[in-house]
Each structure stands twice: as C-alpha cells, then as structure tokens.
Amino acid sequence: MKAVVYHGPKDVQVDDRPKPRIEKPEDIVLKITRTAICGSDLHLYHGNVKGMEPGQILGHEFAGIVEQAGERVEEVKEGDRVVIPFNINCGRCWYCRHGFWSQCDRSNPKGELGAVFGYGQTLGGYDGGQAEYVRVPYANTVPLKIPENLSEEQVLFLSDVLCTGYYGADMASVQPGDDVAVFGAGPVGYFAVVSAFLRGAARVFSIDHWPSRLDKTAKVGAEPINFDQEDPVGRIRQETNGKGAICIDAVGYEAVGHHLHDNSMNPAYVPQDSLQVINWIAQAAKKFSTVGVPGVYLAEYANFPLGQFFQRELQIKMGQCTVKKYNEQLLHLIEVGRIDPTQLISHRMKLDEATKAYDLFDKKGEATKIVMTP
Ligand SMILES: NC(=O)c1ccc[n+]([C@@H]2O[C@H](COP(=O)([O-])OP(=O)(O)OC[C@H]3O[C@@H](n4cnc5c(N)ncnc54)[C@H](O)[C@@H]3O)[C@@H](O)[C@H]2O)c1
Ligand SMILES: [Zn+2]
Ligand SMILES: [Zn+2]
Structure with missing residues (x-):
C-alpha cells in the first residue's frame, strides 16, 4: 500500500x-x-x-x-x-x-x-x-x-483540531460574556475561535501574521490582529479597557517573534522565539484568569515569565487534547x-x-x- x-x-x-x-x-x-x-x-x-x-x-x-x-x-x-x-x-x-x-x-x-x-x-x-x-x-x-x-x-x-480547539477554550474556561484572545490562526486557533463563540464569548481576537489565516478566523466572527503590523498586547488591552482577555495559546514552541522593526523579512524565515506567545499572554491575560495552552511545548524552555504569572495571578492549563x-x-x-x-x-x-x-x-x-x- x-x-x-x-x-x-x-x-x-x-x-x-x-x-x-x-x-x-x-x-x-x-x-x-x-x-x-x-x-x-x-x-x-x-x-x-x-x-x-x-x-x-x-x-x-x-x-x-x-x-x-x-x-x-x-x-x-x-x-x-x-x-x-x-x-x-x-x-x-x-x-x-x-x-x-x-x-x-x-x-x-x-x-x-x-x-x-x-x-x-x-x-x-x-x-x-x-x-x-x-x-x-x-x-x-x-x-x-x-x-x-x-x-x-x-x-x-x-x-x-476541532476537538483541540475546543479543548483550548475549555481549559481557559471561556464563559458567556468573556473577551477572548486566541494566539495563532492555524487550524487549532481557528477552532478555538469557533469554540469560544460556542461557549458564549462576547468578542474573540485572533492573532497571527498570515492574512489568509486571519481572513478565515474573521469569517467566523473573530477580530483579526496582525502582529507584524501592531503590538497584540497593546491592542488587546486597549480593546478591553485595560482589563485584558481570556487567552488561548494555539501556537506552541515554534512561535515566531515580533519583528515590527523589520517588515522586509519574509516572516516564514525570521528566527523562532519559543516563548513569544507565552510572554505576550503574561501581559495580555485578564488578571486571575486561566490560560489555555493547546499549542505544543517540548521539554527545554527557559525564561518562562513566572514573575508575571505570579503577580497577575494567572493559572495555566496545557496538554494533549x-x-x-x-x-x-x-x-x-x-x-x-x-x-x-x-x-x-x-x-x-x-x-x-x-x-x-x-x-x-x-x-x-x-x-x-x-x-x-x-
Ligand atoms: N494539544 C494538542 O493535543 C494538540 C493537537 C493538535 C495540535 N496541537 C498544537 O497546536 C499548535 C497549532 O497547531 P496548528 O495545526 O494550528 O498549527 P499551524 O502551524 O498550522 O498554525 C500555527 C499558527 O501560529 C502562527 N504563529 C506563529 N507564531 C505566532 C505568534 N508569535 N503569535 C501568533 N501566532 C503565531 C503561525 O503563523 C500559524 O498560522 C501546534 O503547536 C500543534 O502542535 C496540539
Ligand atoms: Zn494533530
Ligand atoms: Zn487506557
């Protein structure tokens, strides 16, 4: 065969x-x-x-x-x-x-x-x-x-991916009326957006830098944020009157970094920054909320923003769906x-x-x- x-x-x-x-x-x-x-x-x-x-x-x-x-x-x-x-x-x-x-x-x-x-x-x-x-x-x-x-x-x-997107929304315990930020608009992020709305989210922000992917999540109701064009943390905080959002990481360790300073580079080839999404979430998450992480992380990750997680009393749930x-x-x-x-x-x-x-x-x-x- x-x-x-x-x-x-x-x-x-x-x-x-x-x-x-x-x-x-x-x-x-x-x-x-x-x-x-x-x-x-x-x-x-x-x-x-x-x-x-x-x-x-x-x-x-x-x-x-x-x-x-x-x-x-x-x-x-x-x-x-x-x-x-x-x-x-x-x-x-x-x-x-x-x-x-x-x-x-x-x-x-x-x-x-x-x-x-x-x-x-x-x-x-x-x-x-x-x-x-x-x-x-x-x-x-x-x-x-x-x-x-x-x-x-x-x-x-x-x-x-449909179940995993839902798992992200479930781990983050999305409730009716929540504002939600889904990092990554790949298949898992797409279904996390769909699932957040199914659970009653008021607004869902979809963060990525591929217009075609952001178009897909926008079609199911998300508000796209292109991180090559604007700072997602600032935008999420502004849109939520400083409160922050319930956050889902549908990217994982192969995240690419924020390269606002150099838009001339093809984003597919900029160096990876494994904790980029976690670092953004540490600042963009609503205080006391639970962060849902269906994105995959492998063993060796230093510089996890533990201090910010502690101060803003965030919890994290992650794993295989x-x-x-x-x-x-x-x-x-x-x-x-x-x-x-x-x-x-x-x-x-x-x-x-x-x-x-x-x-x-x-x-x-x-x-x-x-x-x-x-
Ligand atoms: N937990 C599970 O059971 C489970 C199941 C399936 C997939 N996954 C994982 O979920 C993740 C996403 O899967 P997928 O199929 O959607 O993958 P994908 O690679 O197609 O999509 C990832 C998306 O993240 C975007 N991205 C990269 N860096 C980013 C950043 N800094 N901020 C925002 N977006 C960024 C990429 O542009 C891409 O569109 C992967 O890590 C995958 O291994 C986990
Ligand atoms: Zn898979
Ligand atoms: Zn068994």
Whole structure:
C-alpha cells in the first residue's frame, strides 16, 4: 500500500509499505478515505521531536471504512465508517476510566504518555494514517461512528483540531460574556475561535501574521490582529479597557517573534522565539484568569515569565487534547449545522502528492488546512 513516510527533516515521501493486518483480537484495519496534515506533523517535519526515526508512517488525523475487524471487536463492524482520535486509548486503565484519555496507561509501553498515531517511538511507535490502510488498536473504545448523513470530510477534524480547539477554550474556561484572545490562526486557533463563540464569548481576537489565516478566523466572527503590523498586547488591552482577555495559546514552541522593526523579512524565515506567545499572554491575560495552552511545548524552555504569572495571578492549563471527551458532542453540532469544519479546508490533494502537501502546509500562507485522499 501507499504510505507517507518520514525520511528525515523536511524529507517526507510516499513509499510502498506492507498493508497492516490484525495483530490483536481488538484491532481493526481501516481503509482510509480522508486524512489531513496537522501543525503537530510539522514539528516532526522540522526534525525536532525526540524519538522520531526515519521509516515512521505519519498521520494522526484520519477517517475511513472498517475493512477487517478482530474477533473481539463488538462496537464496530466491517463496512462501518469511523473517525479516529489521534490519541490511542485502551478504555480500561485508571486514566481512561476517569476521562483523562490522553494519558492512557496501557497504549504506550514505550513511554509515560499515552500513545499517538504516527508520532515516533516515544509516543508508542504506532504507524500513522496518512496511508491507504492503518491498524487501529482498542477498537471497542477508540473509533467514533460517522452518522449516515455526514461525509468523512465533514467529521475528519474530530480526529484532532476541532476537538483541540475546543479543548483550548475549555481549559481557559471561556464563559458567556468573556473577551477572548486566541494566539495563532492555524487550524487549532481557528477552532478555538469557533469554540469560544460556542461557549458564549462576547468578542474573540485572533492573532497571527498570515492574512489568509486571519481572513478565515474573521469569517467566523473573530477580530483579526496582525502582529507584524501592531503590538497584540497593546491592542488587546486597549480593546478591553485595560482589563485584558481570556487567552488561548494555539501556537506552541515554534512561535515566531515580533519583528515590527523589520517588515522586509519574509516572516516564514525570521528566527523562532519559543516563548513569544507565552510572554505576550503574561501581559495580555485578564488578571486571575486561566490560560489555555493547546499549542505544543517540548521539554527545554527557559525564561518562562513566572514573575508575571505570579503577580497577575494567572493559572495555566496545557496538554494533549482528550479527544474522546468532546468528539461526540461536537459531532452533534456538525450534524445540526452549527459548525461546518469544511470551511477551513484550502487544499484537497491526492496522497501521492504528500511531499508537495507538506511543503505547502509548512509555508502556511494560503494553505489553511490540507486534506488528502488515498
Ligand atoms: N494539544 C494538542 O493535543 C494538540 C493537537 C493538535 C495540535 N496541537 C498544537 O497546536 C499548535 C497549532 O497547531 P496548528 O495545526 O494550528 O498549527 P499551524 O502551524 O498550522 O498554525 C500555527 C499558527 O501560529 C502562527 N504563529 C506563529 N507564531 C505566532 C505568534 N508569535 N503569535 C501568533 N501566532 C503565531 C503561525 O503563523 C500559524 O498560522 C501546534 O503547536 C500543534 O502542535 C496540539
Ligand atoms: Zn494533530
Ligand atoms: Zn487506557
């Protein structure tokens, strides 16, 4: 079968690989019909995630049709259409039983965190779903069935970015009447904006520097702030009469810095500033509020603005989204037409074009979300 394989930094290729088979009685083999590239895949693509080795099949956002089911699978059957959360959950360990799905104690024998599809050895070494087929373990727990009236494309982002955007708004505890600032207008930021409004936000500011991405969040009601043109902290404080906003970091450690002094540089190539967003939030957040951080941070981050967090009595909640906590509720919002996730898609491509698709999504700009079909 065809599969998108990591060969090294900025080197992703479509290779021929053996079709997966049932290995355990609770496995299914899924025939993939839609798969997407995530901002988290770009961390791998940039070669700075430990445990990622050449040969890994990529992809943790996918939906498809059950091709084959193991003998102990009861919850889905051959022919069912399903969408799969990016994190792998056994459904029976203490963490799964208490709804802390991302920290499943059994799915990842290779590390402390729960496993994730297509994310290297540290997160379990499972093959990903940017392929024609994938093996899905714990099939009595993991899959979410797709109702007949919805297409795979409509529900694809329940695998990750829609749920993760909602997770950001939930961690930040967005309440009716809040003014909210969402840093990053990529797919996670886009859905954090949508989710903040679903939870009753009065105004939502969307901060990025890609006009095409800010246009998308503006279409769902956000007020765009381009950080190449103005200082987001000053603008948020001014718009909220000095109070500040409930803040969500949908960027993470690959943030680019604030380079107001040099607009001549292509923003894609200015040096990264890992704590840029956290430093802005430390000043722009409403005092006593909780900051929601779905953006990914890796181990080595010095100069965290602890002093400002202490003085302004901010709290912070962060981590991998517990997809299963939200995907059914959000599915229903799609079903009744309250959310249309397909509006985010800018490119539909063949899996064969994955090398080009990664390059495009990495350049951001016009590519707001890329969906591939095997
Ligand atoms: N917690 C989870 O479970 C989870 C799940 C999915 C994705 N993520 C993470 O969420 C983050 C966003 O994912 P995505 O798919 O939207 O990625 P993306 O790379 O497409 O989007 C990130 C956006 O942030 C913008 N940005 C960069 N520096 C900025 C700054 N200083 N201020 C404001 N915006 C800035 C970029 O221009 C880009 O548009 C990534 O770190 C990703 O790994 C986490
Ligand atoms: Zn993801
Ligand atoms: Zn578990």
